[in-house]
Amino acid sequence: MNLRALTKGDAAVAGAAVLLFIASFLPYWTVDCKGKYCGDTSTNAWDSVLFPVLPSVFLLGILAAALILVQRFQGQAAVNRQILGLRLDQWGIAFSVAALWAALWSLGGGLEGIGHGIGAWLAVIALIVLAGAAAGGQLIPALKTPLVTDRPAATAAFPPGGGYPAPGQPGQPGQPGHYGYPGPGQDPNQAQSPAFAGQPGGYGYPTPQAGQPVPGQGQPQDVAAQQAQAAAAQAAEAEAARQAAAQQAAQQPAPAADFAPFWFAVPAPRQLAPKDNPVGAPVGELVPGTWYLAVEQRGTALVAQLQDGTQGVLADTSGIQRG
CATH class of the missing domain: 2.30.30.40 (SH3 Domains)
Known part of the structure; x- marks a missing residue:
């Protein structure tokens, strides 16, 4: 079910159906009678005396709106679904026109002292809106406009600062946790900066494990050689990854040079x-x-x-x- 597929014409159909349902409970006939023996002077469409006004006008119009909305909710999946050669929305259009035709004929005739109430006139108005929106929903541009559009702001698709920390967040120069500044609970004299690049755990140097000699504190010469070999291996891996990424990018179509999102x-x-x-x-x-x-x-x-x-x-x- 895709609610964003609804149009303004579908909203008019739904509103007309609700108005038609309300009109069915309002007086359909009124009797001009005065005196204590007159009794009830009005009746609505649900009274059996008015049969078949209820099924041919009110229920048929509500059924027409339901068929149109069900077709819209199903979207493209219901394009090829037909009943006796017609889609659900096409049946809904035919039912809405038939209900309007019946409502107009019900306004004629009558006896002296008996007139149509507000329910009859409100039903005709609702059916005019329903039939017009159903038949013109795919023809009138104003009715084809989507009911809900959720276009976000252009800046919402990109993080502030192009992916860099916002001011006042950890990682911002001058804030705790930034390179060269101590983090929470860290000794300021041990902040990681180029001045401490030779210290254990500094930038570009591994943190010594327990029992491992620390550079500058009497470690054997082969430790420095091992560190140099490890650095060379890391550089080789980085170069191989860079070449693989370049090869993969060359296989994909290049983006347009003058393209803008x-x-x-x-x-x-x-x-x-x-x-x-x-x-x-x-x-x-x-x-x-x-x-x-x-x-x-x-x-x-x-x-x-x-x-x-x-x-x-x-x-x-x-x-x-x-x-």
Whole structure:
């Protein structure tokens, strides 16, 4: 069930159905009678005397609205579902027009001293709105507009400062815990800075284990050689990782040089493929009525970002609406 797939026309259909249900409890006929023997001078549509006004006007109109909304809630999954050659929303349009036709005919005739009450007139108004919204929901642009759009602010997709700590947070220069400044409970004289690079546990030096000699405190010469070998091995691993990343990036389509992130919406639900495997299983779905952020362009495809931060490749970019 996708609530964001509802349009303003669907909202008008739902509101008209609620108004029609309320009208069924209001006086449908009123009798102009005065005196102590007149008794009840009004009756609503639920009275059996007015049969078949209730099923042909009120219940038929409410059923029409229900069929239209059920079709909208099911979305693309119900496009090919038909009953006797018609979709649910098409049956709803036909029922709404039939209910309006019955309501208009019920306003005619009558006897002297008997007139239509507010329930009859309110039912006609509700059915006019219902039939108009149902029939014109896919034709009038104003009724095709999504009911709810949750376009976020552009700055919400990126952390403050481009991923760096915000002012006043740990890691900010001058704050406890930053490089060169003591953390909570740490001796200021032992802060990790370039001046203490030769101390155990300093920047670029491993923390000595229990029982291990400390540089500058009488350790054998082979310890320094082992440290040099470890540093060379780490440099070789970093170089191999850099070459592997460069090779992987060369195999993927290069992003457009003049590309700038932008917001967009899709006209129909579309799947997102994984960034590193465009033919893999979908990692998400884009639905109409929601704005998404395009963070990269790969040829004719876009790399889109969902609200939870998930990114994937949108191969079908036809008909998208840029924000």
